[in-house]
Amino acid sequence: MxxxxxxxxxxxxxxxxxxxxxxxxxxxxxxxxxxxxxxxxxxxxxxxxxxxxxxRISAAYNSELLTLLDSRCIKTVVLAGLSTSGVILSTTRQLADMDFRIYILQDAVIDSNSTVHDVLLHSVLSSQANIMTVDAAKNML
Incomplete structure (x- = not known):
């Protein structure tokens, strides 16, 4: 999606x-x-x-996302895109609070500040999401 x-x-x-x-x-x-x-x-x-x-910044806040996931019985999401400190952070936090299993593709997200990007991925988001590469995700399919 x-x-x-x-x-x-x-x-x-x-x-x-x-x-x-x-x-x-x-x-x-x-x-x-x-x-x-x-x-x-x-x-x-x-x-x-x-x-x-x-x-809003979060893809899950007051959008169709939750309805689309619920109607398909999806409880696992894979996140990629812009930006790590914006939509990725906000969406991860919100979906984690709703008990979704979350994967973030570290080589498919980016932020304008590389230091913030690295800290968020490896010190903040890793407590609520599985951080992996695109290739690792492909191998899971």
Whole structure:
């Protein structure tokens, strides 16, 4: 499943009390239907892959993700994408509290700060998720 951030024009769905979302609204980013909400070329979902919109940093907060997982009886998730200190951290924490089994693909996540990325993966997130490479995950299939 693929998530992307998207807001309505005028940002009625973005709280001014949320520091990260306030930065997005000030820059007039992530408005529905604009190029900034599309997947990066080469990383788009296939036509048979599910995608959903999120309005917060966590992919699980008030999005379709939990419904999509529940309806398929899925209790294990594999996380990849941007950014380690944003969506990966927030989504991992929320799903761990909901008793999901979580795998993070260390060579398929990135952060603008490599030190923060390393500390989060190996000292913080590793207490709630299994950290592994893409190749190791493929070998588990």
């Amino acid at each position: 693929f998530s992307r951030v998207e807001f309505r024009p005028g940002y009625p769905d973005a709280s001014c009390q949320n520091k990260q979302l306030s930065a997005i609204t000030k820059l007039n980013l992530a408005i529905a239907g604009t190029p900034g909400t599309e997947f990066y070329p080469g990383f788009q979902p296939e036509s048979n892959e599910i995608q959903f919109v999120k309005h």
